[in-house]
Amino acid sequence: xxxxxxxxxxxxxxxxxxxxxxxxxxxxxxxxxxxxxxxxxxxxxxxxxxxxxxxxxxxxxxxxxxxxxxxxxxxxxxxxxxxxxxxxxxxxxxxxxxxxxxxxxxxxxxxxxxxxxxxxxxxxxxxxxxxxxxxxxxxxxxxxxxxxxxxxxxxxxxxxxxxxxxxxxxxxxxxxxxxxxxxxxxxxxxxxxxxxxxxxxxxxxxxxxxxxxxxxxxxxxxxxxxxxxxxxxxxxxxxxxxxxxxxxxxxxxxxxxxxxxxxxxxxxxxxxxxxxxxxxxxxxxxxxxxxxxxxxxxxxxxxxxxxxxxxxxxxxxxxxxxxxxxxxxxxxxxxxxxxxxxxxxxxxxxxxxxxxxxxxxxxxxxxxxxxxxxxxxxxxxxxxxxxxxxxxxxxxxxxxxxxxxxxxxxxxxxxxxxxxxxxxx
Amino acid sequence: xxxxxxxxxxxxxxxxxxxxxxxxxxxxxxxxxxxxxxxxxxxxxxxxxxxxxxxxxxxxxxxxxxxxxxxxxxxxxxxxxxxxxxxxxxxxxxxxxxxxxxxxxxxxxxxxxxxxxxxxxxxxxxxxxxxxxxxxxxxxxxxxxxxxxxxxxxxxxxxxxxxxxxxxxxxxxxxxxxxxxxxxxxxxxxxxxxxxxxxxxxxxxxxxxxxxxxxxxxxxxxxxxxxxxxxxxxxxxxxxxxxxxxxxxxxxxxxxxxxxxxxxxxxxxxxxxxxxxxxxxxxxxxxxxxxxxxxxxxxxxxxxxxxxxxxxxxxxxxxxxxxxxxxxxxxxxxxxxxxxxxxxxxxxxxxxxxxxxxxxxxxxxxxxxxxxxxxxxxxxxxxxxxxxxxxxxxxxxxxxxxxxxxxxxxxxxxxxxxx
Numbered sequence: 152x153x154x155x156x157x158x159x160x161x162x163x164x165x166x167x168x169x170x171x172x173x174x175x176x177x178x179x180x181x182x183x184x185x186x187x188x189x190x191x192x193x194x195x196x197x198x199x200x201x202x203x204x205x206x207x208x209x210x211x212x213x214x215x216x217x218x219x220x221x222x223x224x225x226x227x228x229x230x231x232x233x234x235x236x237x238x239x240x241x242x243x244x245x246x247x248x249x250x251x252x253x254x255x256x257x258x259x260x261x262x263x264x265x266x267x268x269x270x271x272x273x274x275x276x277x278x279x280x281x282x283x284x285x286x287x288x289x290x291x292x293x294x295x296x297x298x299x300x301x302x303x304x305x306x307x308x309x310x311x312x313x314x315x316x317x318x319x320x321x322x323x324x325x326x327x328x329x330x331x332x333x334x335x336x337x338x339x340x341x342x343x344x345x346x347x348x349x350x351x352x353x354x355x356x357x358x359x360x361x362x363x364x365x366x367x368x369x370x371x372x373x374x375x376x377x378x379x380x381x382x383x384x385x386x387x388x389x390x391x392x393x394x395x396x397x398x399x400x401x402x403x404x405x406x407x408x409x410x411x412x413x414x415x416x417x418x419x420x421x422x423x424x425x426x427x428x429x430x431x432x433x434x435x436x437x438x439x440x441x442x443x444x445x446x447x448x449x450x451x452x453x454x455x456x457x458x459x460x461x462x463x464x465x466x467x468x469x470x471x472x473x474x475x476x477x478x479x480x481x482x483x484x485x486x487x488x489x490x491x492x493x494x495x496x497x498x499x500x501x502x503x504x505x506x507x508x509x510x511x512x513x514x515x516x517x518x519x520x521x522x523x524x525x526x527x528x529x530x531x532x533x534x535x536x537x538x539x540x541x542x543x544x545x546x547x548x549x550x551x552x553x554x555x556x557x558x559x560x561x562x563x564x565x566x567x568x569x570x571x572x573x574x575x576x
Numbered sequence: 577x578x579x580x581x582x583x584x585x586x587x588x589x590x591x592x593x594x595x596x597x598x599x600x601x602x603x604x605x606x607x608x609x610x611x612x613x614x615x616x617x618x619x620x621x622x623x624x625x626x627x628x629x630x631x632x633x634x635x636x637x638x639x640x641x642x643x644x645x646x647x648x649x650x651x652x653x654x655x656x657x658x659x660x661x662x663x664x665x666x667x668x669x670x671x672x673x674x675x676x677x678x679x680x681x682x683x684x685x686x687x688x689x690x691x692x693x694x695x696x697x698x699x700x701x702x703x704x705x706x707x708x709x710x711x712x713x714x715x716x717x718x719x720x721x722x723x724x725x726x727x728x729x730x731x732x733x734x735x736x737x738x739x740x741x742x743x744x745x746x747x748x749x750x751x752x753x754x755x756x757x758x759x760x761x762x763x764x765x766x767x768x769x770x771x772x773x774x775x776x777x778x779x780x781x782x783x784x785x786x787x788x789x790x791x792x793x794x795x796x797x798x799x800x801x802x803x804x805x806x807x808x809x810x811x812x813x814x815x816x817x818x819x820x821x822x823x824x825x826x827x828x829x830x831x832x833x834x835x836x837x838x839x840x841x842x843x844x845x846x847x848x849x850x851x852x853x854x855x856x857x858x859x860x861x862x863x864x865x866x867x868x869x870x871x872x873x874x875x876x877x878x879x880x881x882x883x884x885x886x887x888x889x890x891x892x893x894x895x896x897x898x899x900x901x902x903x904x905x906x907x908x909x910x911x912x913x914x915x916x917x918x919x920x921x922x923x924x925x926x927x928x929x930x931x932x933x934x935x936x937x938x939x940x941x942x943x944x945x946x947x948x949x950x951x952x953x954x955x956x957x958x959x960x961x962x963x964x965x966x967x968x969x970x971x972x973x974x975x976x977x978x979x980x981x982x983x984x985x986x987x988x989x990x991x992x993x994x995x
Contacts, residue, residue, distance in 0.1 A: 185858065242857050244781075244864070271783070306860070345785065349859055358672070360694070360966040361849035361871040362768065362940035365838030367967070371850040375798040415788030426784035427794040428863060429856035434667050435610070436772045436851035436869040436902065437729075438966045441672060446859040448784040479859075517785035543783040543861050544790075 155292050155570075156505075159285055159562045163555065170558060171264070171551055173199065174277045178257040178266040182303075184239035189303040192238040193217040196280060196301055203284045207299075210320065213311045216303035220316070222296065222323065223287055225569070229295025231326035232568050234283055234561075235521055235532075236276030236333075237305030237312065240268025241543050248545045263548040271542040274549045274557055275332020276301055278536070282561040286569065294571040300324055305521055308481060313521040317528065328495050329525040329532035330565055332557055334539035335516070336411030337507055340499050341534035343395065343488025343515035344523060345420070345450040348460055349480035352377060354432070354473050358441025370443035371432040373473055378427055380467050381447060387423050387463060389454030398491045398513060407512040412539060420515050423460070424450045453486040453515060487523045488515060489531035495568055499535050502563035506556050511535065535560055577928070580715045580994040584985050587708055588978075595981060596687070596974060598624070599700040600680030603689030609664035609729040613640040617663045621703055621724055628707040632722070635743065638734035641726035645739075645746050647719060648710050652995045654718025657988055658749035658953070659706055660944060661699035661756075662728035662735065665691030672968035686971040697972045697980065698755020698959040699724060705984040709992075718992040721749055728944050731770070731903055736944035740951070751918050751991060752948040752955035755984060757962040759834030760976055762937040763922045764957035766911025766949075768843075768873040770942050771883055772902040775800060777855070779896050781864025790862050794855040796896055797866035801850050803890050807872055810886055814844050814877035821914065821936065830935045835962055843938045846883070847873045869902070873940060876909040910949035911938065918956045918991060925987045926958075929979060934958070941965075958983055 163170065182192035193209070196219060200207050207221035216239075243254030251265035252258040258265045266273075283299040290297075302312030309315075316324045335341050354373045359366035391399065398404055405417035425447060432443025451460060461478075468474055490496070491513040504510045518539075525532035536557055537549045577585075588595070607617040618634070625632045625646055632646035641664075668677040668690050675681050675688035682688075689696070706722040713720075723746075727735035739747050758764045777797050780790040822828055828840035848870060855866025874883055891897050913919070914936040927933050941962075945955035959980055964970040 241861060244857055347785070347860065351859075358669075358967050360666075360941055360962065361851055362770070362847065362873050362942070363836060363839070363962065363965070364847045364849060364940075365842055366836050366963075369850060371853045372801060374853070375801040375850075378795065378798040379802070413786065413789045416786075419786075419788050424785065424787040426787055426860070426862050427792060427798070427856070428784050428859035428861055430794050430797070430853050430866065432854075433850070433852035433869070434669060435730075436774075437770065437849065437871045438666060438851055439849050440851060441669065441968070443853065446856070448860045450785045518783055519785070539783070539786070540789075543786075544781055545864070 155289055155566055156563050158289065159566060160559060162285055163559055163562065167555065170281060170555065174273060174554055175257040175264060177273050177277055178264065178269055179255055181255045182239050182268065183242040184306040185242060187239055187304060187307060188215045189238045190215055190217060193219060199280055205284060205287060210316065212315050216311045218303060218312055218316060219301040220323065221283060222298040223290060224296045225290050225293045227294035227571060229569055230328065231296040232565055233298045233300060233324055233326035233329045234279040235300045235313065235329055235331045236272060236279040237302050237521065238276065239303050239306050240271065241306060243267045244545060250546060259551065262551050264551055265548040267547055269547050269549040270334045270537055270539060272333045272536060274554045275536040278332040278558045278561045281558050282565050285562050286565055293566065293569040295569045297569060298324060298326060302521065309521055313524045317524045325528055325530055327530065328568065329522060329530060330495065330561060331520060331522050331532060331534045332536040332561060333520045333534045334536045334542055335534050336538045337509050338407040338411040338511055339514040340496055340511045341516045342491045342496060342513045343453060344519055345452050345517055346484045346486045347480050347519045348449040348451055348457055350447045350449065351477045351479055352445040352447065353475050354443040356441050356473055359439040361437035361439055367439045368473065370440040373471060374430060374432055374443035374445050377471055377474060378445060381425055383467060384449060384460065384463055385423050385425055387455055389421060389452045391454040394491060395453050395488055395515065404512050404514055408514050412517065419517060421452050423452065423455055450517060451486050453488055456485060484523060487526040489526050493531050495531060495533050498564045498567045499533055499560060502560045506559045578994050580712055581986055581989055583712060584708055584989055585982065588982055588985060592978065595704055595978060598704060599687060599697060599977060602696050602700050603680035603691060604678055606678045607664050608667040608690065609727065610667060612664055612727055614663040614726040615640055615642060618642040618644055624703060628710065630707065630710055635739060637738045641734040643726055643735060643739055644724040647721040648713050649719045650716035650992060651714045652717040654992055656719040656749035657991050658721045658723060658752045659702040660723045660752055660754045661695055661702050662725050662944060663699065664726050664729050665694065665696065666729055666966045675969050682974065685974050687974055687977065688969060688971045690970055692970045692972045693757045693960040693962060694965040695756050695959060697977050701981040701984050702755045704981055705988055708985055709988055715994050716992050717995060720988065720992065723747060725944060736947050740947050748951060749953060752945060752953050753918065753984065753988060754943060754945045754955065754957045755959040755980065756943045756957045757959045757965055758957045759961045760979060761830050761834030761932060761934050763919055763934045764939045765914050765919055765936050766876060766938040767909065767942050767946060768875050768940055769907045769909040770903050771872045771874060771880060773870050773887065773899050774902050775868040775891065775897050775899040777866045777897045779864050782862040784860035784862050787862065791896060793863040793866035796894055797853060797855055797868050800868060800894055800897060803893065804848055804870060806890055807883065807886055808846050808848050810846055812844055812875050812877045814875060818876055819844065827935045831937050839940065842940055844875045846875060846878065874909055876911055876938060879908055907946065910946040912949055912954040912956065916954050918954060921987045921990050922956060922958050922983065925983050925990065929982055931979065
């Protein structure tokens with residue numbers, strides 16, 4: 152009998168054109184968040200499941216942000232694997248700055264498929280759907296249970312997406328392990344992540360006519376001074392757990408981080424980072440602004456708690472009596488990680504090595520994903536996906552072959568995880 | 577006081593409540609700029625003129641920004657005085673107000689509303705002054721022109737600038753009196769000149785967690801805001817008589833009393849306001865674009881060509897930034913004779929009305945009066961306290977408004993002279 156892995160790889164090769172079209176169609180369906188309206192994106196994925204004859208449920212606590220849930224049981228004892236991906240993507244910015252036919256073009260040029268969300272993470276979400284469908288076809292050769300979750304509201308914190316599923320359908324979605332196709336690059340598997348600490352600062356002053364600088368302090372000038380003062384946060388030194396510190400000291404890991412996430416990533420994984428995602432102050436050129444809003448996206452590494460960062464922000468704000476601060480990220484999230492040598496991690500490494508010749512190394516990464524919901528529940532969660540280089544930019548794209556490799560690695564790793572005891576695939 | 581002036585004062589006393597009602601009604605017609613649509617307020621003014629038997633002409637080079645001109649001749653030949661005000665007002669951040677911004681409410685002797693000081697108080701005053709003087713025109717000499725324009729708050733092209741470019745004949749006279757805010761303690765005879773620049777910072781951008789991947793447009797903008805402060809340190813060579821005037825501690829003290837503590841000190845210095853900063857799409861996206869709008873004010877003694885290379889030098893340190901000027905490229909600080917005839921008339925009139933002699937002042941802001949000065953017409957400003965200008969809960973004291981109206985009426989009558 153042909154091994155299941157060979158069958159899966161052959162099936163993916165046979166359906167190559169169909170899979171590319173599937174991703175392209177998904178990219179052509181706008182799902183920007185904000186505003187977060189993802190119904191068309193969900194409908195697109197539902198149509199795929201229906202074509203494959205697969206049952207699913209729509210769970211939509213917010214009607215315009217639906218989540219999809221599908222599951223099958225092999226009727227043989229085994230572990231419960233959960234596939235997770237998100238439907239929503241970053242907002243597109245200004246259409247005219249896109250160089251490849253606009254944010255929702257799905258244009259393919261020189262083997263790359265362009266559009267907002269191609270990398271983050273329509274490539275990975277499609278990989279989860281294809282994996283689910285393929286494994287369902289071959290469920291007679293598997294053990295345990297496979298669940299597919301596709302969520303909305305990931306880009307803005309997950310309250311109505313994975314967070315909602317964990318609060319209301321925990322038994323169905325927690326499982327024993329999670330596999331997620333967020334961008335990781337072919338060189339790494341992600342076993343942990345920094346946590347975002349999102350703060351909104353509001354500066355209030357009296358305001359006045361712009362020529363009358365003696366009449367009022369300027370909310371904009373205070374905001375830009377605050378911006379500079381907040382840079383102090385990036386000097387905080389983390390207290391890392393030993394397993395993570397060992398992993399981060401490994402030169403192979405550091406090289407993989409720099410190769411995969413860009414020069415400097417290995418250093419940044421261990422540091423507090425500060426992004427001023429938005430600044431908005433003033434009504435008019437010639438008015439002294441009475442209000443300015445800063446939105447800061449601070450990322451805490453493993454070893455820096457939210458409590459510590461809060462104390463530091465409070466210290467900085469002592470010099471800014473005009474400023475109030477509001478924390479809008481989830482107050483109990485912390486930087487999170489699971490075993491850098493876990494079972495699924497090894498299966499992903501083997502699958503990736505077979506497919507691409509690269510054995511990805513385990514890394515902690517910079518961006519938050521819904522994988523944290525599993526890790527914070529004590530369930531290991533691993534991420535393997537395409538390169539994140541261009542995500543969020545006006546040239547966001549995924550290589551077509553890169554996409555197909557992500558599909559292959561997910562299908563092989565998931566099948567291996569659900570292999571009946573004593574059998575390989 | 578001449579008999580005509582006495583009659584005018586009596587008319588004003590009799591019309592006291594109507595005068596107050598007129599300003600309140602004007603404040604109830606919103607005319608914020610941006611967006612700058614002043615049609616409703618212009619209609620209000622034109623109707624008031626019509627009811628007083630005055631024909632006016634509308635010029636609307638921009639369909640939403642009408643300009644009104646009206647004029648009459650006295651019974652005898654004489655000099656030509658022009659009154660000027662603008663109809664548009666600053667925009668409103670409604671949530672900051674504790675009074676209705678378009679309500680014209682009176683509380684504790686103050687009339688509240690956007691434009692109460694800048695400059696619907698002055699606009700109502702010159703409108704009513706024009707009507708009262710019209711009523712006694714058979715005893716006056718010379719000619720009086722009324723101009724109420726739009727598009728002043730943004731120095732847009734569709735107001736007084738358009739009129740000067742296209743109907744200069746209607747705008748010109750021998751002297752200009754404006755009701756812009758000055759404080760009743762001061763008469764403005766000159767003004768600084770704004771340079772408005774827009775700076776756009778562009779970077780590659782990316783994901784907010786990947787701060788190593790791209791420079792941040794917002795952080796660069798923050799650094800630019802700090803670096804721009806240098807423009808306030810540029811040395812200025814002002815004319816000696818002006819320097820001496822504002823070094824006089826009595827004048828400086830009265831200027832600060834009328835226009836806010838610190839005003840006198842800024843008359844001869846460049847200032848920097850960062851009116852707007854807008855950047856980024858979303859908290860967790862590394863911003864690829866940020867826009868800054870800066871409002872720099874040049875004092876008398878400094879030209880745009882003095883300042884431009886300094887701005888250019890500062891911004892050249894930020895290769896991700898491009899910039900452009902938003903303000904009219906040829907404007908300059910402007911001033912009329914601080915001892916001119918209208919200055920003395922205004923000062924004497926105010927003293928005659930029982931108030932403290934106003935001191936001459938250069939305003940920090942800019943007004944359309946500059947256009948008359950550029951055309952060699954002396955221009956003077958007497959109006960409300962600028963204290964709440966552009967701020968929430970903008971207001972004017974009822975008594976100040978009535979005092980300004982009396983001053984405008986009497987000063988205009990004196991300038992024209994009676995037969």
